Amino acid sequence: MGSFFSKFFKFGSRNMAIDLGTANTLVYVQDGGIVLNEPSVVAIETINGIKRVKAVGDDAKMMMGKTPDNIEAIRPLRDGVIADLDVAEEMIKHFIRKVNGKRTSMLSPPEIVICVPSGATSVEKRAIRDAASNAGASEVFLILEPMAAAIGADMPVTEPVGSMVVDIGGGTTEVAVLSLRGLAYTTSVRTGGDKMDESIISYVRRHHNLLIGDATAERIKKDYGIAVVPADGIGEQVTIKGRDLVNGVPKEITINQAHIAEALSEPIAAIVEGVRIALENTAPELAADIVDQGIVLTGGGALIRGLDEHLRDETGLPVSVAEDPLTCVAMGTGRAMEDPVYRGVLMTA
Ligand SMILES: Nc1ncnc2c1ncn2[C@@H]1O[C@H](COP(=O)(O)OP(=O)(O)OP(=O)(O)O)[C@@H](O)[C@H]1O
Ligand SMILES: [Mg+2]
Numbered sequence: 001m002g003s004f005f006s007k008f009f010k011f012g013s014r015n016m017a018i019d020l021g022t023a024n025t026l027v028y029v030q031d032g033g034i035v036l037n038e039p040s041v042v043a044i045e046t047i048n049g050i051k052r053v054k055a056v057g058d059d060a061k062m063m064m065g066k067t068p069d070n071i072e073a074i075r076p077l078r079d080g081v082i083a084d085l086d087v088a089e090e091m092i093k094h095f096i097r098k099v100n101g102k103r104t105s106m107l108s109p110p111e112i113v114i115c116v117p118s119g120a121t122s123v124e125k126r127a128i129r130d131a132a133s134n135a136g137a138s139e140v141f142l143i144l145e146p147m148a149a150a151i152g153a154d155m156p157v158t159e160p161v162g163s164m165v166v167d168i169g170g171g172t173t174e175v176a177v178l179s180l181r182g183l184a185y186t187t188s189v190r191t192g193g194d195k196m197d198e199s200i201i202s203y204v205r206r207h208h209n210l211l212i213g214d215a216t217a218e219r220i221k222k223d224y225g226i227a228v229v230p231a232d233g234i235g236e237q238v239t240i241k242g243r244d245l246v247n248g249v250p251k252e253i254t255i256n257q258a259h260i261a262e263a264l265s266e267p268i269a270a271i272v273e274g275v276r277i278a279l280e281n282t283a284p285e286l287a288a289d290i291v292d293q294g295i296v297l298t299g300g301g302a303l304i305r306g307l308d309e310h311l312r313d314e315t316g317l318p319v320s321v322a323e324d325p326l327t328c329v330a331m332g333t334g335r336a337m338e339d340p341v342y343r344g345v346l347m348t349a
Contacts, residue, residue, distance in 0.1 A: 014100065017113045017333035018092070019148070020128065022077045023170025023193060023300065025057070025091065026327060027099050028334030034327060036099050042091050043073045056094040065213040079190050080117040080145075080172035081124045085131060092135040109138035113337045113346060115145045115329055118174055119188035125349065141346040143336050145169075145329055146176035146186060149298040151342060152332030153322035156293075157181060158341055162286030163293040166275060166311075167329065168301025170194050173271050175278040177286055181344045185281050189274035193301050195267040196221050203263035204240060208253045212242035220260065227268050227306040229258045268307065272314050279315065294318030298328040 017028040020040070027036040038057030041064060045054040054071055055063065064073040076088035096110070112132045116125050125142060132140045149167040150157050157163070157178045167174045170193040176186040197217040204210045224238050235257025244251040275295070279287065295317055297308060302325040312319045322328050336342040 015111045015113075015337060016096065016099065017330065017337045018095075018132070019115055019145075019330040019333055020077065020088075020092065021169055021329070022075070022080050022172070024326070025095060026330035027095055028330050028337075029099060030334075030338060033334065034330050036095055037327070037330075038095070040077055040091065041073055041075055042087050042094075043067065043071055044087065045071045053090050053094070056091055065215055078171060080169065080174075080188070080192075081120060082127045082131065085127055088127075089131040089134050092131055096135055109136050111139045111141070112137040113141045113143055113333055115143050115148045115333050117172055117188060118144045118146050118176060118183060118186040119172070122349075129349075141337075141348060143333055143346055144176075144183060144186075146174045147178065147181075147183060147345050148329045148332035148336065149174070149322075150176070150178050150296070150332065151335050151345075152328030152330065153296050153298050155296055157345075161293065162282070162289035164275075164278065164282075164290050164295045166271070166295055166297050166299075166302075168192055168271060168297065168299040168304075168307075170300065173274055173299070173301065175274045177278060177282050177290070179286060179289075181342070184283065184286055185278055187274055187278050187281075189270055191267045191270040191274075192299070193218070193221070195270075196225065196264055196301070196304070199263045199267055200260065203259065204242065204253070204255070205245065207259070208255075209245040210240065210242040210251060210253055211245050212240060216240065216242065221264075222303070224257050224260050225264060225304045226257050226261050227264065227304050227310040229261045234258055235261075264304070268304075268310070271301075271307075272311060275311060275315060279317075291317060294320060296320055296322055298322045298325045300326050 015030040019026040025040045028034050039061040041060040043055040043060040043063050044051050074087050076084040082088045114132050129140045150165040155163045162179045164177050173189045177184045200217040239254050241252050302321045308319045
């Protein structure tokens with residue numbers, strides 16, 4: 001293990017740690033921290049049957065749901081794994097080029113640490129590794145996403161103490177029990193921010209015959225999303241614009257946060273269930289540690305209002321939200337690359 005780790009300090013290369021997420025990709029450069037944070041979206045244009053990349057990241061996300069027929073905004077990762085390998089590769093290449101800027105020719109190819117979901121199969125891991133090598137990495141190391149999340153959230157992963165991290169991303173929720181640089185137990189639920197958006201879309205369709213797009217649903221979730229019905233039974237009012245399914249014209253409706261809590265109840269119950277399964281499968285000594293250490297929430301889904309409290313009520317355990325949940329995985333992947341104390345968590349295959 002030590003032998004490949006030491007290669008990270010090769011002179012002149014600008015090594016990178018990448019959080020290749022379903023919703024967002026973050027790039028951390030050695031000794032420089034997070035330098036890129038953009039949506040995992042690629043806009044592909046087809047002209048005379050030939051496809052080419054039109055935009056990537058922020059620029060491509062703005063086009064989602066608004067593209068003309070010859071442009072398609074693609075999210076190459078779904079449910080936490082690569083759904084479109086070629087497009088994923090193009091996206092990684094684009095981001096690496098963006099981070100390196102004009103210096104590319106002066107630098108030796110970077111070594112890259114990239115995180116993979118703990119439930120990824122060996123085929124999926126190979127796909128991610130290949131995408132990074134084809135994008136120009138001289139060598140690729142992998143780190144399991146919950147381990148990266150826990151390191152990024154400053155959890156005591158190197159100590160003989162059990163702790164639990166719940167990383168709620170766009171595609172998946174990963175629940176893991178960590179101790180001594182290893183994952184003692186892990187389970188992955190294919191529910192995350194995307195499912196929450198879908199639940200909001202289907203709620204307004206079912207109850208109001210209103211069709212709304214993904215971007216609108218995500219905005220409602222971020223601004224008003226709540227895990228339980230507000231104390232007054234209503235909460236804030238939310239105005240939503242979309243297309244009426246009956247007569248096809250644009251229309252506006254108003255719902256409240258209690259309705260949103262109802263809409264989100266299914267994906268949130270799936271997350272709670274994942275946590276419960278993990279707790280049931282945790283060895284007693286580690287479970288005892290979790291009673292003291294509590295559960296730490298990371299990933300964008302951790303920002304849903306009241307989710308920490310809801311999990312506390314459901315499990316009877318202390319629950320906290322990491323300081324900056326959206327960057328934990330990238331920070332942890334970067335630290336694992338830089339700090340020898342974490343050697344052993346990086347994998348070559
Ligand atoms: N304030 C917020 N409230 C609720 N959800 C949010 C908030 N901010 C971001 N999100 C959601 O978090 C998700 C993105 O989180 P994150 O960047 O951790 O996912 P990811 O790492 O790309 O996905 P995965 O780990 O599943 O591959 C999106 O679904 C986004 O809508
Ligand atoms: Mg993630």
